[in-house]
Amino acid sequence: MTFAHKRVAALAAVAVTAALALTGCADTGSSSSPTGGSAGKSDNLAITFLPKNLGNPYFDTSAKGGKAAVAEFKGTFNQVGPAQAAPDAQVSYINTATQQGVGALVVSANDPKAICDALNQARKAGVKVVTFDSDTHPECRDLFINQATAEGIAKVQVDQITKQIGDSGEVAILSASANATNQNAWIDLMKKDLTADHPNVKLVDVVYGNDDDQTSFDKTAALLQSHPNLKGIVSPTTVGVAAAARYLSTSTFKGKVALTGLGTPNQMREYVKDGTVTSFALWNPEDLGYLSAFAAQALIKGDITGKEGDSFKAGKLGEFKVGANGVVLLGDPFVFTKANIDTFNF
DSSP: OBTTTTBOOOOOOOOOOOOOOOOOOOOOOSSBOTTSSBOSOOOOOEEEEEOSOSSOHHHHHHHHHHHHHHHHTTOEEEEOOOSSOOTTTTHHHHHHHHHHTOSEEEEOOSOTTTTHHHHHHHHHTTOEEEEESSOOOGGGOSEEEESSOHHHHHHHHHHHHHHHTTTOEEEEEEESOTTOHHHHHHHHHHHHHHHHHOTTEEEEEEEEOTTOHHHHHHHHHHHHHHOTTEEEEEEOSHHHHHHHHHHHHTSTTTTTSEEEEBOOHHHHHHHHHTTSOSEEEEOOHHHHHHHHHHHHHHHHHTSOOSOTTOEEEOGGGOEEEOOGGGEEEOOOOEEEETTTGGGOOO
């Protein structure tokens, strides 16, 4: 399933361990790029992925794509990261990667500001920085690989929940962490969409499960206790939507409270089939990791610098172009339902 190019790929999430041994030797270069990172070409294809947290099926899947891409261009793949998605938990891993001289870091940021200083130190040392899934401020990285536009992600979730509740009633949002860049951008846009186009739908609460299964499960229970008239929940995070579905599936609210959000087919299949969830959306995280790795390679080799209009080839996904503010777009979100969910395996 490549939403940017309308293909379907059969995927399987794999467990990725936190290895701290990083290899490679950075090309520090002698000139600076407009964004502050080092310019020039390098053959250092040691690429380290740093997700928000390890043990997350979503990031296991993106790592699978990244590892496959790195193998294709004969680089060295590694993934490290914290157990919990705390704002500054990624800093030590960035510093270690910088000290070990990797060619590129591919990071899903837990916070847009907390890791910026560490990332810019890495860039000064010659490390290329690609963000994916959740961005930092643009001045802290070379490229951001965007899974879909924020507007598209917000709209697909609002469209799904309002359709499921008959465009009337109370809804709530179960998010990841309060500082997650992508989550907050989507929530702001969802609020605007609801206000502008769905006057009979009232957003009564936004709560945070911190991308932890048990916390998200408990927050779902608390939402339903606090808002007895709640008709729907939107959870724009794979951990949260699965935990909420698990709670609803065995509660008296099953079939009475609608749930949608962003999830993976393997997480959500049983809940779609048993009627707990009608539909949900996502992009292809394996393709996201795959594209991010190829973007890192293009930066390392000097094929692109990250400026608007740059283009590069990303293996089986084809050619991509860098847009404004160093953003590369994977494609549009996809809606999963009972009719199509068995086509996918990730």
